[in-house]
Amino acid sequence: MSLESYSERLRVALSESDQLALTRLLNNITWLKAAHGEISAELAAQHDLPNLVTQISQEESFSEPLRLQADRLLSRWRRGVYDAPHTPASHRQTGPGGLGLVVGDSWPDREAMHREGAHASLQAGICGDHNYGAYSIVANGVYRDDDKGDEIWYCGTDAKEDRRPTGYTKYLMRSVALGNPLRVFRGKDCPGMFAPRRGFRYDGMYLAVDKRQPPRNFTKPAKGEGNYEFLLKRVEGQPAIQKDMPDNITLGHWHAQKLEAAREGNRMVGY
Template structure:
């Protein structure tokens, strides 16, 4: 709240300054829709200087450049499988309903370790329901047991819908998110706990860097989810991946390299807040995000144009933060490693920062009604277990042929 008040105060001071300079500065075309240009927080404001030239004009929202004839392969990526599941009324998937009873009887015995973790969930749910029936608040220790059980149980559905779809016990929101995320994995038969499932890991000699570097690729045999859709796409707040390729595998993004994915004429599906020449400004619920540089001073890149179109349509964009995100000043919202899904944001407005490079600065505001950003506390992602698994994976990668 304090950062938003600072941003508002800075915007008002800038508007007053622009009014005083109106006699010496040429007018610039306003946006086609109502609203001011992005209000940058005071902490990111440049040192006041005497302005002798006009600021780069704000591009009209109706500006639509000619479609490029060729796109990078990762920006045109399609394929993958779309889900058909109603999370408000979860039902077992078709593959589960087709399992015959005699197949279940012949199945190998479930390892005792799995049963122990399952009991943490089912027993915890039972004790929480008993407490509510007695008009008592559930013991927080039971919440901890449930959370531990969820993180170690990726193959089973029993107990999970009873957490995220409970009408009796008010479980902590982050436990509901974990339960829903794991339920969706089970629903897709995605029961492999490996962080890099569906990814072909590789190594190559990088002569420029003078060392080996990893070159990974999507396994064509793995059923990945499409990312060229709007909305959450069945992702949960805080869902985390070690690399962008893993996020593509799960439908969070649809480009293996590019930071903005979208459809010409409609807008962006998702954007990745990563490293770059221009430091973004991140205050959590509000972000000031730079588009990409263009080689043509008369038109922005396709990626930037997707964000311009999103500001016109007001269709929310999926935002993913990375540990390598460059920002002006400290940033507590970055994940410790990898990439995290932080929900849907609307592109409120934008302005042109460098006209000769068509560099646009976009103002994004997080949609209300979503769970908090999972950057601290017991709900933090990545979890200690995820960081440990990532560390082991980096160590094992050294020995790839």
């Protein structure tokens, strides 16, 4: 389908307040591939897509999941991302703050998060610097986090033989001291009811408000000294955690993309 057709169908669905049709159209537009010349900033503007998607985002009578879906698409476009999500692309810079991410943004693997600059490391669960503190954390079951959704006791990394906090743990210690917010991502192996079914999901901004030596070891090699866990509290005023994301439509696209990558001799990891 051409972008002109998508634009016309969005107008009709908006006029009829057909939320199911809007959901399907937004998904189709999200997964168009810039590499194939199907979408770009110029083409989107030419067919008035940013304006139409903004109308969906701002229509208060629409459901929150639909409005957030529109927000996620607009956010990608504002960041200059017109590729279908998670396709190979240049790595984008990361840093502190929300980076324009929208609650419920999802990725099939750590590499996809890294490419979009959401989380800077392919392995480490904590990213940041010694001036700002932690930019972002990933909760994915490696340590024994206590996750209640809006509050998480999140484990720093294991102190080693010298029993001093690691550099990653110090990022979170700095966050407690300065009060700077950080991005929280959950992976499918995160313990508790807030884990996504697949991949990784952005659940909003949190504040590190307290730290303590844990009442348990993080992992078997962990020593008591030098280990800390941190109380993360979700910043108020954000949309609710989107526990249904990634949804079935997104999972279907991931699966199709995985098959396509396999045919081309590439692999999507972690799915």
